[in-house]
Amino acid sequence: MDKKVIRIVLLVAVVAILSVLLIDQLSNRAGKRPDNPFAYDLEGFDETDPGLLTHKEVMQIAIGHEQPVGFAYGYGRIFLITGEYLQVISPEGSAILKKELDESPTAITIGNKKQLLLAFDNHLVMYDLTGEELFRSMPLDEKAAIISVAFAEELIFAADAGNKVVRVFNHRLEELDSFRGTSNVSETHGFILPGGRFTLAVNGDDELWVVNPGLHSMQLYSHSGRLRRYWGEASFNPEGFSGCCNPTHFMILPNGDFVTSEKGLVRVKVHHPSGTLKGVVAGPESFPNGKDAPAVAADSEGNILLLDFEQKLIRIFEERKENN
Protein backbone atom coordinates (compact mmCIF):
# COMPACT_ATOMS: atom_id res chain seq x y z
CA MET A 1 0.00 0.00 0.00
CA ASP A 2 1.14 3.49 -0.72
CA LYS A 3 2.86 5.09 2.28
CA LYS A 4 0.81 8.24 1.76
CA VAL A 5 -2.41 6.27 2.19
CA ILE A 6 -1.05 4.60 5.32
CA ARG A 7 -0.13 8.01 6.76
CA ILE A 8 -3.60 9.37 6.04
CA VAL A 9 -5.24 6.33 7.65
CA LEU A 10 -2.99 6.68 10.72
CA LEU A 11 -3.66 10.40 10.92
CA VAL A 12 -7.43 9.83 10.74
CA ALA A 13 -7.12 7.15 13.45
CA VAL A 14 -5.13 9.49 15.71
CA VAL A 15 -7.67 12.29 15.20
CA ALA A 16 -10.52 9.85 15.96
CA ILE A 17 -8.83 8.62 19.15
CA LEU A 18 -8.09 12.17 20.31
CA SER A 19 -11.70 13.15 19.56
CA VAL A 20 -13.04 10.28 21.65
CA LEU A 21 -10.69 11.20 24.53
CA LEU A 22 -11.69 14.87 24.30
CA ILE A 23 -15.41 14.10 24.21
CA ASP A 24 -15.00 11.78 27.18
CA GLN A 25 -13.10 14.48 29.04
CA LEU A 26 -15.81 17.04 28.44
CA SER A 27 -18.77 14.72 28.91
CA ASN A 28 -21.11 14.72 31.90
CA ARG A 29 -21.37 10.98 32.25
CA ALA A 30 -21.89 9.45 35.66
CA GLY A 31 -18.83 9.70 37.86
CA LYS A 32 -17.39 12.54 35.78
CA ARG A 33 -19.91 15.24 36.48
CA PRO A 34 -18.68 18.67 37.52
CA ASP A 35 -19.06 19.87 41.08
CA ASN A 36 -22.39 21.33 42.08
CA PRO A 37 -22.16 25.06 41.34
CA PHE A 38 -24.95 25.63 43.87
CA ALA A 39 -23.46 23.57 46.70
CA TYR A 40 -24.43 24.64 50.21
CA ASP A 41 -21.16 26.01 51.47
CA LEU A 42 -20.27 25.85 55.16
CA GLU A 43 -16.67 26.81 54.55
CA GLY A 44 -15.26 28.67 57.48
CA PHE A 45 -17.61 26.96 59.92
CA ASP A 46 -16.92 23.30 59.20
CA GLU A 47 -13.55 23.24 60.96
CA THR A 48 -12.96 24.13 64.58
CA ASP A 49 -10.20 26.42 65.72
CA PRO A 50 -7.79 23.95 67.43
CA GLY A 51 -7.43 26.40 70.29
CA LEU A 52 -11.10 25.91 71.14
CA LEU A 53 -10.95 22.11 71.32
CA THR A 54 -11.10 21.02 74.94
CA HIS A 55 -11.60 17.29 74.43
CA LYS A 56 -10.26 14.44 72.32
CA GLU A 57 -11.96 11.23 71.30
CA VAL A 58 -10.56 8.23 73.17
CA MET A 59 -13.02 5.41 72.60
CA GLN A 60 -15.96 4.24 70.52
CA ILE A 61 -18.56 1.63 71.40
CA ALA A 62 -20.53 0.08 68.53
CA ILE A 63 -24.15 -0.45 69.49
CA GLY A 64 -25.27 -2.84 66.78
CA HIS A 65 -27.70 -2.40 63.96
CA GLU A 66 -30.71 -1.19 65.94
CA GLN A 67 -31.57 2.48 65.67
CA PRO A 68 -30.55 4.26 68.89
CA VAL A 69 -33.06 6.62 70.48
CA GLY A 70 -31.34 7.95 73.58
CA PHE A 71 -29.00 7.12 76.41
CA ALA A 72 -28.00 8.05 79.95
CA TYR A 73 -25.01 7.36 82.18
CA GLY A 74 -25.25 6.45 85.84
CA TYR A 75 -24.02 4.00 88.48
CA GLY A 76 -21.02 3.17 86.29
CA ARG A 77 -23.15 1.98 83.37
CA ILE A 78 -24.53 3.23 80.10
CA PHE A 79 -28.30 2.87 79.75
CA LEU A 80 -29.27 2.87 76.10
CA ILE A 81 -32.67 2.72 74.39
CA THR A 82 -32.84 1.36 70.86
CA GLY A 83 -35.96 0.45 68.94
CA GLU A 84 -37.99 -1.51 71.49
CA TYR A 85 -35.09 -2.41 73.77
CA LEU A 86 -33.47 -1.15 76.93
CA GLN A 87 -29.81 -2.05 76.98
CA VAL A 88 -27.30 -1.72 79.78
CA ILE A 89 -23.66 -1.51 78.70
CA SER A 90 -20.47 -1.27 80.69
CA PRO A 91 -18.17 1.70 79.96
CA GLU A 92 -15.86 -0.79 78.24
CA GLY A 93 -18.65 -1.73 75.84
CA SER A 94 -19.73 -5.15 77.10
CA ALA A 95 -23.45 -5.88 77.25
CA ILE A 96 -24.90 -6.33 80.76
CA LEU A 97 -28.63 -6.39 80.06
CA LYS A 98 -30.94 -6.29 77.07
CA LYS A 99 -34.61 -6.03 77.95
CA GLU A 100 -37.38 -6.04 75.37
CA LEU A 101 -40.02 -3.40 76.01
CA ASP A 102 -43.67 -3.44 75.06
CA GLU A 103 -43.33 -0.36 72.89
CA SER A 104 -40.77 2.09 71.57
CA PRO A 105 -39.25 4.44 74.17
CA THR A 106 -38.63 8.07 73.28
CA ALA A 107 -36.45 9.31 76.16
CA ILE A 108 -34.47 8.07 79.14
CA THR A 109 -33.00 9.47 82.34
CA ILE A 110 -31.64 8.17 85.64
CA GLY A 111 -32.60 9.27 89.16
CA ASN A 112 -30.36 9.42 92.19
CA LYS A 113 -32.36 6.72 94.00
CA LYS A 114 -31.48 4.04 91.46
CA GLN A 115 -34.54 4.78 89.35
CA LEU A 116 -34.62 4.54 85.59
CA LEU A 117 -37.26 6.61 83.86
CA LEU A 118 -38.38 5.94 80.30
CA ALA A 119 -40.80 8.02 78.24
CA PHE A 120 -43.10 6.43 75.65
CA ASP A 121 -44.69 9.26 73.64
CA ASN A 122 -47.73 9.73 75.89
CA HIS A 123 -46.75 8.13 79.20
CA LEU A 124 -43.83 7.49 81.52
CA VAL A 125 -42.65 4.30 83.16
CA MET A 126 -40.20 4.09 86.05
CA TYR A 127 -37.98 1.01 86.49
CA ASP A 128 -35.32 -0.05 88.91
CA LEU A 129 -31.85 -0.59 87.54
CA THR A 130 -32.57 -4.24 86.73
CA GLY A 131 -35.49 -3.26 84.52
CA GLU A 132 -38.31 -4.11 86.93
CA GLU A 133 -41.26 -1.74 86.60
CA LEU A 134 -41.96 0.49 89.64
CA PHE A 135 -44.48 3.11 88.52
CA ARG A 136 -46.42 4.00 85.41
CA SER A 137 -48.11 7.31 84.61
CA MET A 138 -51.62 7.67 83.28
CA PRO A 139 -51.68 8.06 79.48
CA LEU A 140 -51.58 11.67 78.33
CA ASP A 141 -53.59 13.03 75.42
CA GLU A 142 -53.08 11.72 71.90
CA LYS A 143 -51.05 14.74 70.83
CA ALA A 144 -48.46 14.21 73.56
CA ALA A 145 -44.91 13.43 72.45
CA ILE A 146 -42.52 13.29 75.38
CA ILE A 147 -38.98 13.48 74.07
CA SER A 148 -36.97 14.47 77.15
CA VAL A 149 -37.26 13.74 80.87
CA ALA A 150 -35.33 14.83 83.96
CA PHE A 151 -35.37 14.09 87.68
CA ALA A 152 -35.47 16.85 90.29
CA GLU A 153 -35.27 16.05 93.99
CA GLU A 154 -39.02 15.92 94.49
CA LEU A 155 -40.32 16.17 90.93
CA ILE A 156 -39.94 14.84 87.44
CA PHE A 157 -40.07 17.12 84.41
CA ALA A 158 -41.07 15.90 80.94
CA ALA A 159 -40.75 17.88 77.71
CA ASP A 160 -43.89 17.29 75.65
CA ALA A 161 -43.05 18.42 72.11
CA GLY A 162 -46.51 17.57 70.81
CA ASN A 163 -48.24 20.04 73.10
CA LYS A 164 -45.22 22.36 73.51
CA VAL A 165 -45.43 22.14 77.30
CA VAL A 166 -43.26 21.00 80.17
CA ARG A 167 -45.20 18.51 82.28
CA VAL A 168 -44.52 18.14 85.99
CA PHE A 169 -44.89 14.79 87.79
CA ASN A 170 -44.12 13.56 91.27
CA HIS A 171 -41.87 10.54 91.77
CA ARG A 172 -44.92 8.24 91.69
CA LEU A 173 -45.56 9.55 88.14
CA GLU A 174 -48.73 11.40 89.03
CA GLU A 175 -49.06 14.52 86.89
CA LEU A 176 -49.16 17.68 88.99
CA ASP A 177 -48.85 20.56 86.60
CA SER A 178 -47.69 21.75 83.20
CA PHE A 179 -46.47 25.05 81.78
CA ARG A 180 -45.94 26.58 78.35
CA GLY A 181 -43.03 28.87 79.13
CA THR A 182 -45.31 31.90 79.03
CA SER A 183 -46.05 34.22 81.90
CA ASN A 184 -46.93 37.83 82.51
CA VAL A 185 -43.33 38.73 81.82
CA SER A 186 -43.27 40.37 78.41
CA GLU A 187 -40.10 38.73 77.08
CA THR A 188 -41.45 35.19 77.29
CA HIS A 189 -42.93 33.77 74.11
CA GLY A 190 -43.62 30.26 75.21
CA PHE A 191 -41.78 27.31 73.78
CA ILE A 192 -41.11 27.62 70.05
CA LEU A 193 -40.34 24.23 68.55
CA PRO A 194 -39.79 24.56 64.81
CA GLY A 195 -38.52 21.03 64.37
CA GLY A 196 -39.99 19.19 67.32
CA ARG A 197 -36.69 19.34 69.27
CA PHE A 198 -37.29 19.97 72.96
CA THR A 199 -34.85 19.09 75.73
CA LEU A 200 -34.65 19.79 79.43
CA ALA A 201 -32.32 18.97 82.34
CA VAL A 202 -32.00 19.63 86.05
CA ASN A 203 -28.66 20.79 87.46
CA GLY A 204 -27.02 19.96 90.78
CA ASP A 205 -28.84 22.87 92.46
CA ASP A 206 -32.20 21.34 91.51
CA GLU A 207 -32.75 24.06 88.88
CA LEU A 208 -34.74 23.26 85.74
CA TRP A 209 -33.21 24.33 82.44
CA VAL A 210 -35.20 24.03 79.22
CA VAL A 211 -34.11 24.64 75.63
CA ASN A 212 -36.32 27.04 73.73
CA PRO A 213 -34.91 26.14 70.30
CA GLY A 214 -36.88 28.70 68.30
CA LEU A 215 -35.19 31.41 70.33
CA HIS A 216 -31.79 29.62 70.49
CA SER A 217 -32.13 30.06 74.19
CA MET A 218 -31.35 28.09 77.32
CA GLN A 219 -33.99 29.05 79.84
CA LEU A 220 -34.05 28.59 83.61
CA TYR A 221 -37.53 28.01 85.04
CA SER A 222 -38.82 27.77 88.57
CA HIS A 223 -40.55 24.49 89.30
CA SER A 224 -43.85 26.30 88.91
CA GLY A 225 -42.94 27.37 85.38
CA ARG A 226 -41.82 30.96 85.82
CA LEU A 227 -38.92 32.08 83.65
CA ARG A 228 -36.04 33.14 85.87
CA ARG A 229 -33.09 33.58 83.52
CA TYR A 230 -31.93 32.75 80.02
CA TRP A 231 -28.89 32.88 77.83
CA GLY A 232 -28.04 32.06 74.24
CA GLU A 233 -27.58 33.71 70.87
CA ALA A 234 -28.20 32.74 67.26
CA SER A 235 -24.95 32.46 65.35
CA PHE A 236 -22.97 30.10 63.16
CA ASN A 237 -19.92 31.03 65.22
CA PRO A 238 -19.09 28.65 68.09
CA GLU A 239 -20.33 31.15 70.67
CA GLY A 240 -23.93 30.79 69.47
CA PHE A 241 -26.40 28.23 68.22
CA SER A 242 -26.93 27.74 64.48
CA GLY A 243 -30.06 26.80 62.58
CA CYS A 244 -33.58 27.03 63.89
CA CYS A 245 -33.79 24.00 66.19
CA ASN A 246 -30.65 24.21 68.27
CA PRO A 247 -29.35 23.17 70.69
CA THR A 248 -30.99 19.83 69.98
CA HIS A 249 -29.62 18.11 73.09
CA PHE A 250 -27.87 19.30 76.21
CA MET A 251 -26.86 18.17 79.66
CA ILE A 252 -25.45 19.87 82.73
CA LEU A 253 -22.16 18.79 84.28
CA PRO A 254 -21.76 18.58 88.09
CA ASN A 255 -19.83 21.89 88.05
CA GLY A 256 -22.77 23.62 86.34
CA ASP A 257 -21.25 23.78 82.85
CA PHE A 258 -23.59 23.08 79.94
CA VAL A 259 -22.75 20.56 77.24
CA THR A 260 -24.77 21.41 74.13
CA SER A 261 -25.22 19.47 70.91
CA GLU A 262 -26.32 21.00 67.60
CA LYS A 263 -27.65 19.57 64.36
CA GLY A 264 -27.00 20.82 60.82
CA LEU A 265 -23.57 22.19 61.63
CA VAL A 266 -22.98 19.29 63.98
CA ARG A 267 -20.91 20.28 66.99
CA VAL A 268 -20.79 19.66 70.71
CA LYS A 269 -19.65 22.49 72.95
CA VAL A 270 -19.19 23.31 76.62
CA HIS A 271 -20.58 26.57 77.96
CA HIS A 272 -19.95 28.12 81.37
CA PRO A 273 -23.02 28.41 83.61
CA SER A 274 -23.23 32.04 82.49
CA GLY A 275 -23.53 30.89 78.86
CA THR A 276 -20.14 32.02 77.60
CA LEU A 277 -18.33 29.48 75.50
CA LYS A 278 -15.79 27.37 77.34
CA GLY A 279 -14.69 25.17 74.47
CA VAL A 280 -15.60 22.65 71.83
CA VAL A 281 -15.82 18.95 72.66
CA ALA A 282 -16.27 17.83 69.06
CA GLY A 283 -16.53 20.10 66.05
CA PRO A 284 -18.12 19.49 62.64
CA GLU A 285 -14.93 17.75 61.47
CA SER A 286 -15.71 14.94 63.95
CA PHE A 287 -18.99 14.26 62.09
CA PRO A 288 -18.12 14.07 58.38
CA ASN A 289 -21.36 14.28 56.36
CA GLY A 290 -23.24 14.22 59.66
CA LYS A 291 -26.50 16.10 59.99
CA ASP A 292 -28.05 14.82 63.20
CA ALA A 293 -27.00 16.10 66.60
CA PRO A 294 -25.62 13.43 68.94
CA ALA A 295 -27.22 12.96 72.34
CA VAL A 296 -24.91 13.85 75.23
CA ALA A 297 -24.09 12.38 78.64
CA ALA A 298 -21.13 12.46 81.02
CA ASP A 299 -19.52 9.76 83.12
CA SER A 300 -18.29 10.06 86.69
CA GLU A 301 -14.76 10.92 85.51
CA GLY A 302 -15.96 13.92 83.54
CA ASN A 303 -15.67 12.31 80.12
CA ILE A 304 -18.31 13.39 77.62
CA LEU A 305 -20.26 10.57 75.97
CA LEU A 306 -21.92 11.20 72.61
CA LEU A 307 -24.56 8.97 71.07
CA ASP A 308 -23.88 9.23 67.35
CA PHE A 309 -27.23 8.32 65.78
CA GLU A 310 -25.89 8.16 62.23
CA GLN A 311 -22.85 5.97 62.88
CA LYS A 312 -24.61 4.02 65.66
CA LEU A 313 -21.75 4.57 68.06
CA ILE A 314 -21.23 5.77 71.58
CA ARG A 315 -18.20 8.03 71.31
CA ILE A 316 -16.25 8.94 74.44
CA PHE A 317 -14.35 12.22 74.65
CA GLU A 318 -11.79 12.88 77.33
CA GLU A 319 -10.69 16.35 78.42
CA ARG A 320 -7.32 17.30 76.98
CA LYS A 321 -4.63 17.35 79.62
CA GLU A 322 -3.32 20.76 78.53
CA ASN A 323 -6.67 22.20 79.69
CA ASN A 324 -6.10 21.10 83.26
Add this chain to the structure above:
Amino acid sequence: MATDKGRRAFIGMCARMTAGLAIAGLVGVSVKRLTAMKWVWQIDPFKCTGCGRCATHCVQNPSAVKCVHAYPLCGYCDLCGGYLRPGYINRDTAAENQLCPTAAIERKFIEEPYYEYNINEELCIGCAKCVVGCAAFGNGSLHLQIRHNLCHDCNQCSIATACPSEAIIRVPAKMPYIIKGGFEK
Protein backbone atom coordinates in the same frame (compact mmCIF):
# COMPACT_ATOMS: atom_id res chain seq x y z
CA MET B 1 -74.91 -14.80 -13.25
CA ALA B 2 -75.84 -16.40 -10.00
CA THR B 3 -72.15 -17.03 -9.27
CA ASP B 4 -71.24 -13.37 -10.09
CA LYS B 5 -73.98 -12.11 -7.74
CA GLY B 6 -72.72 -14.38 -4.98
CA ARG B 7 -69.13 -13.20 -5.46
CA ARG B 8 -70.13 -9.53 -5.46
CA ALA B 9 -72.21 -10.04 -2.33
CA PHE B 10 -69.27 -11.80 -0.68
CA ILE B 11 -66.80 -9.04 -1.61
CA GLY B 12 -69.29 -6.40 -0.43
CA MET B 13 -69.81 -8.21 2.85
CA CYS B 14 -66.04 -8.51 3.33
CA ALA B 15 -65.58 -4.79 2.62
CA ARG B 16 -68.33 -3.87 5.09
CA MET B 17 -66.87 -6.15 7.73
CA THR B 18 -63.39 -4.73 7.18
CA ALA B 19 -64.69 -1.18 7.43
CA GLY B 20 -66.70 -2.08 10.53
CA LEU B 21 -63.72 -3.70 12.18
CA ALA B 22 -61.51 -0.73 11.30
CA ILE B 23 -64.03 1.72 12.78
CA ALA B 24 -64.43 -0.44 15.90
CA GLY B 25 -60.67 -0.67 16.21
CA LEU B 26 -60.26 3.09 15.90
CA VAL B 27 -62.98 3.65 18.47
CA GLY B 28 -61.34 1.10 20.76
CA VAL B 29 -57.92 2.69 20.45
CA SER B 30 -59.38 6.16 21.00
CA VAL B 31 -61.30 5.02 24.06
CA LYS B 32 -58.19 3.32 25.42
CA ARG B 33 -56.13 6.44 24.88
CA LEU B 34 -58.76 8.58 26.53
CA THR B 35 -59.14 6.34 29.54
CA ALA B 36 -55.50 5.25 29.92
CA MET B 37 -53.69 6.56 33.00
CA LYS B 38 -51.27 9.33 32.14
CA TRP B 39 -47.95 9.57 33.88
CA VAL B 40 -45.76 12.57 34.51
CA TRP B 41 -42.31 13.15 35.95
CA GLN B 42 -42.00 14.25 39.56
CA ILE B 43 -39.36 14.51 42.30
CA ASP B 44 -39.64 12.33 45.35
CA PRO B 45 -38.59 14.86 48.01
CA PHE B 46 -37.66 12.09 50.41
CA LYS B 47 -35.03 10.78 47.97
CA CYS B 48 -33.78 14.17 46.76
CA THR B 49 -30.30 15.08 48.00
CA GLY B 50 -30.30 18.63 46.65
CA CYS B 51 -27.39 18.00 44.28
CA GLY B 52 -28.17 21.02 42.09
CA ARG B 53 -28.59 19.05 38.84
CA CYS B 54 -32.24 20.01 38.50
CA ALA B 55 -31.02 23.53 37.80
CA THR B 56 -28.40 22.51 35.25
CA HIS B 57 -29.85 19.47 33.48
CA CYS B 58 -33.45 20.41 32.65
CA VAL B 59 -34.08 21.08 28.95
CA GLN B 60 -35.91 24.20 30.07
CA ASN B 61 -33.94 27.28 30.98
CA PRO B 62 -34.63 28.19 33.72
CA SER B 63 -35.49 24.74 34.93
CA ALA B 64 -39.07 23.48 35.27
CA VAL B 65 -38.07 22.38 38.77
CA LYS B 66 -39.00 24.88 41.45
CA CYS B 67 -38.75 25.02 45.18
CA VAL B 68 -42.10 24.64 46.92
CA HIS B 69 -42.87 25.31 50.53
CA ALA B 70 -44.81 22.98 52.79
CA TYR B 71 -46.24 25.66 55.04
CA PRO B 72 -47.74 23.28 57.62
CA LEU B 73 -44.24 21.89 58.23
CA CYS B 74 -42.45 25.23 58.42
CA GLY B 75 -41.38 26.59 61.79
CA TYR B 76 -41.65 30.21 60.54
CA CYS B 77 -38.23 30.73 62.10
CA ASP B 78 -36.42 34.03 62.29
CA LEU B 79 -33.19 32.13 61.69
CA CYS B 80 -34.21 30.14 58.59
CA GLY B 81 -31.49 27.81 57.32
CA GLY B 82 -33.04 27.93 53.86
CA TYR B 83 -33.17 31.71 53.67
CA LEU B 84 -30.04 32.94 55.43
CA ARG B 85 -26.61 31.98 54.24
CA PRO B 86 -24.13 30.58 56.76
CA GLY B 87 -22.24 33.47 58.28
CA TYR B 88 -24.98 36.00 57.58
CA ILE B 89 -24.27 39.48 58.87
CA ASN B 90 -27.78 40.33 59.98
CA ARG B 91 -31.02 38.40 60.00
CA ASP B 92 -32.72 40.60 57.41
CA THR B 93 -33.51 40.76 53.70
CA ALA B 94 -30.22 42.30 52.57
CA ALA B 95 -28.76 40.52 49.57
CA GLU B 96 -25.53 39.65 51.36
CA ASN B 97 -27.49 37.68 53.95
CA GLN B 98 -29.55 35.62 51.52
CA LEU B 99 -28.65 32.08 50.58
CA CYS B 100 -30.70 31.96 47.37
CA PRO B 101 -28.57 33.00 44.37
CA THR B 102 -31.59 34.62 42.69
CA ALA B 103 -33.34 36.04 45.78
CA ALA B 104 -36.35 33.88 44.98
CA ILE B 105 -37.36 33.45 48.62
CA GLU B 106 -39.37 36.30 50.05
CA ARG B 107 -39.30 36.83 53.81
CA LYS B 108 -42.31 38.43 55.46
CA PHE B 109 -42.65 39.39 59.12
CA ILE B 110 -45.71 37.84 60.76
CA GLU B 111 -45.30 38.55 64.46
CA GLU B 112 -42.38 38.39 66.84
CA PRO B 113 -40.47 36.08 66.38
CA TYR B 114 -42.16 34.50 63.34
CA TYR B 115 -41.45 35.03 59.65
CA GLU B 116 -43.14 33.55 56.60
CA TYR B 117 -41.12 32.45 53.59
CA ASN B 118 -42.66 32.42 50.10
CA ILE B 119 -41.12 31.24 46.83
CA ASN B 120 -41.17 33.53 43.81
CA GLU B 121 -41.27 30.85 41.11
CA GLU B 122 -40.36 33.26 38.35
CA LEU B 123 -37.00 33.75 40.01
CA CYS B 124 -36.45 30.21 41.32
CA ILE B 125 -34.03 28.14 39.24
CA GLY B 126 -34.44 24.90 41.22
CA CYS B 127 -30.85 24.84 42.48
CA ALA B 128 -31.87 23.30 45.85
CA LYS B 129 -29.48 25.41 47.87
CA CYS B 130 -32.32 26.41 50.19
CA VAL B 131 -33.56 22.81 50.29
CA VAL B 132 -30.22 21.62 51.66
CA GLY B 133 -30.08 24.46 54.20
CA CYS B 134 -33.65 23.85 55.34
CA ALA B 135 -33.15 20.09 55.68
CA ALA B 136 -29.90 20.48 57.62
CA PHE B 137 -30.89 23.25 60.00
CA GLY B 138 -34.68 23.20 59.91
CA ASN B 139 -37.25 20.54 59.26
CA GLY B 140 -37.21 20.20 55.47
CA SER B 141 -40.32 22.20 54.63
CA LEU B 142 -38.59 23.64 51.54
CA HIS B 143 -38.33 21.00 48.81
CA LEU B 144 -38.20 20.68 45.04
CA GLN B 145 -41.03 19.77 42.69
CA ILE B 146 -41.36 19.66 38.91
CA ARG B 147 -43.95 22.28 38.02
CA HIS B 148 -46.26 20.82 35.39
CA ASN B 149 -47.24 24.16 33.96
CA LEU B 150 -43.59 24.44 32.86
CA CYS B 151 -42.50 20.83 32.30
CA HIS B 152 -42.53 19.45 28.73
CA ASP B 153 -42.93 15.96 30.18
CA CYS B 154 -40.20 14.65 27.90
CA ASN B 155 -40.29 10.97 27.15
CA GLN B 156 -36.90 10.69 28.84
CA CYS B 157 -36.46 13.41 31.42
CA SER B 158 -32.88 14.65 31.18
CA ILE B 159 -32.82 15.42 34.91
CA ALA B 160 -33.89 11.85 35.67
CA THR B 161 -30.87 10.65 33.72
CA ALA B 162 -28.55 12.88 35.73
CA CYS B 163 -30.15 12.47 39.16
CA PRO B 164 -27.70 10.61 41.43
CA SER B 165 -30.35 9.49 43.90
CA GLU B 166 -33.02 8.35 41.41
CA ALA B 167 -35.40 10.84 42.93
CA ILE B 168 -37.09 11.66 39.59
CA ILE B 169 -39.91 9.20 39.17
CA ARG B 170 -43.08 8.72 37.12
CA VAL B 171 -46.28 9.50 39.00
CA PRO B 172 -49.92 9.36 37.83
CA ALA B 173 -51.00 12.62 36.23
CA LYS B 174 -54.00 12.64 38.54
CA MET B 175 -51.63 13.08 41.50
CA PRO B 176 -48.78 15.01 39.92
CA TYR B 177 -47.13 16.38 43.07
CA ILE B 178 -45.41 14.76 46.05
CA ILE B 179 -45.67 17.35 48.76
CA LYS B 180 -44.22 17.03 52.23
CA GLY B 181 -47.08 17.40 54.65
CA GLY B 182 -49.42 19.54 52.53
CA PHE B 183 -48.79 22.18 49.92
CA GLU B 184 -51.38 24.92 50.12
CA LYS B 185 -51.25 27.56 52.82
